[in-house]
Amino acid sequence: MPITRVPVINRFGVISASYHEELLKRSSENITEVNIKKPRKPLLITKEFINKFNNTENPQDKKLLQDQATKMLFRCKRRLGLSSLGVGSHVDLPAAWTEAIYLAQCKGEIQEEALNMLCASLDHASLNCSHLTTLFFIAESVLYRICCDASQKSYLYSSEIKLTKIGFLTFLRLSVYHLYGNLEDFEEHLIRLQPYLYALCFCEITYCKYPNILSSVAFIQKTGEVICSPKRFPEAYVDPNTKQNLGFPGMRHKSKPYSKKQEVSHLLWHCIIVWSCVQSHRSQLNEVLEHLLMHKGQLQEKFWLDSILGLFILGDAAKLNTSCLKVFLNLGKFFISSCMSPQKQEENKDNDSSWEWIIAYMYTTILGDICLHATTSNLRKIAFMGFSDCEKLSEYLELKNTESTEPVELKTASFLDLLKYFSSQISDNYCQMTWTVYYGLVYNLVKMTRELYEDERQDGLRNLLWKTLQGIKDEEKDKRILSAMDIAEAELNDTINPFICSNVKAERNQTFFQYIGSRLAQALSKLFLPPVGPRSLLLKRYGKEQNQMKYQTPKQYQMEKKVIRIFFREKYPEKEIVHPYPDIVTCADLALRTIVEKQWEKDQQIRLQEEEILLAQEKKQKRKEELEHYRAMMKRREEKIHKTTKPYVLPWQTPSEESEAMASSSNDSRQEEVYSIGNT
Incomplete structure (x- = not known):
């Protein structure tokens, strides 16, 4: 068997053995460092970036950080889907809401723009159980900012108004999830909200002159009491020596704050x-x-x-x-x-x-x-x-x-x-x-x-x-x-967007809650009314929505797959959709709906029959009155003229002619009656 020798190529040239070993050692160290230290994302929002953005004084660093924050805002805006009302394959609402809350900690124009974007997204985004963890994070962040920062200032800032709007929309969504019964697994989040809700009571005096803020604060407080079950709040622990409260209600005994689905008025x-x-x-x-x-x-x-x-x-x-x-x-x-x-x-x-x-x-x-x-x-x-x-x-x-x-x-x-x-x-x-x-x-x-x-x-x-x-x-x-x-x-003073060119028309800040009413109605109609389309997304918790793979399945495997998973962002033809079997509650709702519709149809038929009977009685009474009037008229004619002949019969007419005259007169009277009824 022949022996083949592989030639050894010395890529380092003519060098000593010790120097060769040193070069190999250095190259191996560089390789291991690259593998261990992964490259950091340049637009990652961290605590260090926020502190550096708020505390830097160097003009060059300020400009650089401002550019980075602007790029983060654009990325957050795209993930929020503001131009498409929160719908699209590029939309990731939980991640975008978290980024917006972090960017709202940066001072200046970045803070105002982040709060505007978050408020607009909470207004038009659809309700989904995958948002619950992020909503609790937003609620806790907003309550902390209001209780510990905003209410302690001597002047009113526009960011406080926007924070209360965001808090109002967040707790409005949480109230719908409370009606669905989806807060059952979030006891720790509810317990963490209790001290902030207790501290929120003392902020009412600060905002008593501003009903636009006070109404939102009152709604947040009332909704928090409902979803956190205020009846279970234990009394605050009081030190007998200092006679001061040492804890907030709900922090010493972690009782279960949520029980079951709620009824509505x-x-x-x-x-x-x-x-x-x-x-x-x-x-x-x-x-x-x-x-x-x-x-x-x-x-x-x-x-x-x-x-x-x-x-x-x-x-x-x-x-x-x-x-x-x-x-x-x-x-x-x-x-x-x-x-x-x-x-x-x-x-x-x-x-x-x-x-x-x-x-x-x-x-x-x-x-x-x-x-x-x-x-x-x-x-x-x-x-x-x-x-x-x-x-x-x-x-x-x-x-x-x-x-x-x-x-x-x-x-x-x-x-x-x-x-x-x-x-x-x-x-x-x-x-x-x-x-x-x-x-x-x-x-x-x-x-x-x-x-x-x-x-x-x-x-x-x-x-x-x-x-x-x-x-x-x-x-x-x-x-x-x-x-x-x-x-x-x-x-509304900051209506001009500082992050785009002046020749482009700036987007307006949201002044009213334009879409939240339809979002609430869609969610609650799926809960309290019989289902019309696919099953509600609120009844099952999904993670991040993923698009289905775009390759075609071979024909020999297409018949084996009987159930098609339907995602919110995808649309399939109706003939390919296979709906799941309804549960016992859905069947009961459908049966009740059919019973109510049948009862309404029966009531409507009875009402129509009664109207027909009344109409026939009225016609009969009218004919009777006309006959009596005719008899009275003939009687008066007989008394005056002393004739028994009818007014439309001449003395020289034969009996056949008399019958023809009577028939023609009766037809004329019928035509007059129909004409009078048509005019009425």
């Missing part, structure tokens, strides 16, 4: 059905609206979380349908007029009525959203001016110029009517309900005017809002109302 349930009827164009919408008005008294109950959820859902339906808008205005008029009655105000002196102004303030916020984002101009006009003509604005301006002692009645709860009503009440009445709602109206009016800036499609509404706002600025003297204008203008 009839008002909220009917609002969900109304929204579903509007979306599916059901003919039973008017009947459901009538049933909804029967439960409008539940707005006055102290458990007001369901009332706010119902107003958001009904407000989203009012953007699409005139009947829903009428019912929405009717509910607002009933609640505000009942709260502003003298008898109710005397009762509120002894009782706690802090929740009433919160519902009224939320109503004005939702009404402002309808004025801007309704689908038709007619709906926007009705929401702002009511159902009367355009002379209402001139009447309102005349009322502001002339001092009248006559009380102003609340005709409809439209935006302009509420302005007219509360502007007349604030001069003599300084109760909390009066000035907070009027504060909210003026605050939202400024935001509406700024939202329509440079919008050529709505010149008429923009000019109308501007005239109304100028009239308030000229005549109003209350410092609290004037501060509402200043706060709204300061909040």
Whole structure:
């Protein structure tokens, strides 16, 4: 067997053996260092980066860090899917929300832009159980910033307003998950929220002059009490020597804060059905609206979380349908007029009525959203001016110029009517309900005017809002109302995006919660109404959504796979979708729905039969009256003329001719009867 020798090539040239070994040792060390020390991501948000960004003083380092933070913002914006309403293969909401919270710790323009992006994403993103961990992280971060940082400052900053908005949207979503029963496995997160919720009670005094912030803080506190079960809070531990609290409630004994699914009020349930009827164009919408008005008294109950959820859902339906808008205005008029009655105000002196102004303030916020984002101009006009003509604005301006002692009645709860009503009440009445709602109206009016800036499609509404706002600025003297204008203008002052070129039109900051009503309605309709499409994504916890692989399966294996997994981001033809078998609850809901529909059909048939019977009785009674009238007429003719012949029979006619004349007269009378019935 031949022996082959491999030639040895000395790549180092003619060198000594010791130097050769040293070079090999160095090369091996370099290889191991590369393998151990992995390259760090240049745009990774860390604690060191945030501290360096906030504390650096070198201009060159500031510029470099500003550029890096801007790139992080663009990446976060793409992951949030702001231009596609949170839908797309590039969207990763949990990671993007976490990045936005971290970037909000950077001072300056980066903080404002990150908070704006996070608020917009929480408004339009759909609900999914994979977001729960991130939502608890956002809630804890926001409460920490409010309790430990923002409320301790001597001045009000725009970041505080945005933080309270983010907290409001976060706890609004958590309340829906609470109704679903999805907070069962998050006991530790709920327990960690308890000390911040306890500390939030002491922040109400700081924000008592700002109802826009105080309403959000009150909602966060009330929702936190519900989802964290305040009845299980143990008493704070008190040191007998110093007599001081040594711990927050809920921290010494970790009791289970969550039990089971919760029930909702009839008002909220009917609002969900109304929204579903509007979306599916059901003919039973008017009947459901009538049933909804029967439960409008539940707005006055102290458990007001369901009332706010119902107003958001009904407000989203009012953007699409005139009947829903009428019912929405009717509910607002009933609640505000009942709260502003003298008898109710005397009762509120002894009782706690802090929740009433919160519902009224939320109503004005939702009404402002309808004025801007309704689908038709007619709906926007009705929401702002009511159902009367355009002379209402001139009447309102005349009322502001002339001092009248006559009380102003609340005709409809439209935006302009509420302005007219509360502007007349604030001069003599300084109760909390009066000035907070009027504060909210003026605050939202400024935001509406700024939202329509440079919008050529709505010149008429923009000019109308501007005239109304100028009239308030000229005549109003209350410092609290004037501060509402200043706060709204300061909040919307950063409308220009500093991270894009000046020749590109900048995106506007979100002024109202435009999409959260539809997101809440979609989630709650899947919970309380029978399923129409695929199974709800809220009933099962998913991780990060992954796209299906794009290769084709061989034909011999295609028949073996009977179940197709359906993801939220993918769309398949209907013939390929294999729906899972429904569970016992779904079957019971479907059976109950069929029973109710059959009962409605039976009631409708009985109603139609009764109407037919009444119509036949009316016709029979009418014929009887006509016959009696004819007999009386013939009797009077016989007494006067002394003839027994009929008026249409001549003396020389034969019996056959007489019968023909009678038949023709009867036909003429029938034609006259049909003509008279057609005219009626």
